[in-house]
Amino acid sequence: MVINQNNKNILKDISICFINPPILDYALYDLFAIPLGILKTINLLKFFGIDYFYLDALNKNFDLSYFPKGTIKPTIRSNGTGKYWKKKIEPPVELKFFNREFYRFGLSFEKIIEILKNEISKRKKSFDFIVISSIFTYHYLSLKILIQYLKENFQNTKIIIAGIYPKIIFEHAKSLGADYVFKEDAFEFVKFIFELTSKDNSHIELLKESNLIYKNTQDNDSFDILPDWDLLDNQRYGVIRLTSGCPYNCQYCASKIISGEYKKLDLSYSLTQLSYFVKRNIFNIAFYDDALLIDQNLFLTFIFEARKVSLKFIFYLPNAIHIAKTTKEILNAMQNFKMIRFGLESLNIEDEKYGNKFKIDQLKNLLNNLNESKIPKEVVSFYILVGLPGQSFAEVENTIKTALKLGIKPRIAEYSPIPSTPLFERAKQELIANKKSYINIDEPLFQNPSIYPYIATEFTQENMKKLKNMIYG
């Protein structure tokens, strides 16, 4: 690798502001949420000396002075997860009919502008680009409003939308008024910036030889990028991944659209980050994998190596793990885990929309193994999907009843129709068949799991309450 002063100066005269925007929604909870895309992108751009500023509008560590009167304070658990700053606001016109309180989570748009103006006056130079990150399609409204504010206040700055939302509905993202919409990953983003600024891009390949990039196992053409964890202040948790994507094809899931084919990451990629977390005194670690246990040896080796790095790590599995892949040996390795969530989805397991991921014997086997293990009961729960097309209230009621009898702690996961997934089309057909075609799920606001099941399916607010009462009493 040739890192010389020239490499480090290539983007020195370019300044970019990255914003993790506020969110407008009914509910939002920080369950190990980290804008990894931004952290990776900045790390790569720093290699070329970029002048950057990062603003996380959802940062729970801002103090009261950052928020208007009436904003509700966050509640933060000892592991750093918890509720964001939130202020009750009027819902968008399209959602006015729905009887539920609506909030802005994070900084106000006015405050964001004020912070950026202060930053610009400090550095005596405006930003060349402002990049807004995104995840869920149904959160596009805050991007749209933010773009309007940015355009009014920083006429000479180009606005870019990036992240998962444009990956899923690119054309919709193009309608929000940004100058550019970008739907690729962090490495491609660096190329994009070189292109936009007419820089000599012959140096970009040098990144692949740097210590920021880790080639994936079994596939030397793909790689992952180290996030710049230093961008986060007062961070109490870290996140880690051993794999990317998932080999299954559940009809409701967007894993393939977002992450592509299943890949195993280089173990040193995750272990390097663990060592870094130890230096920062971060011991709460959540796995981000979609399919963590497909290669059980990879997981077991990681846990073995992680214990060599520190015995203080506490691991969490906020994403569902596979029932069929969780053997006795795997459970043994999970004894100090504080959160273990399985993807049960439904006990109507013959229905292929759930992905045929386990057999009933495998579930019973797992429950026996869990009973025999030292894992505390309160740590374990099972996701049950609610509100899918073709799913009846009776089916879910039956799943919950049976699950409770088996000693399972169910956890309701409301369905979100995601464009380009097979079930999205089925959801549309079902709306027509049920004479509800006035609900237009091509409008992303109706893709929200806090809205769609309640207005489009049998899972009305009242029915959902019944299900929750069955579980939580």
Ligand code: SF4
């Ligand atoms: S197993 Fe999970 S991640 Fe994989 S396709 Fe199914 S829902 Fe998606």
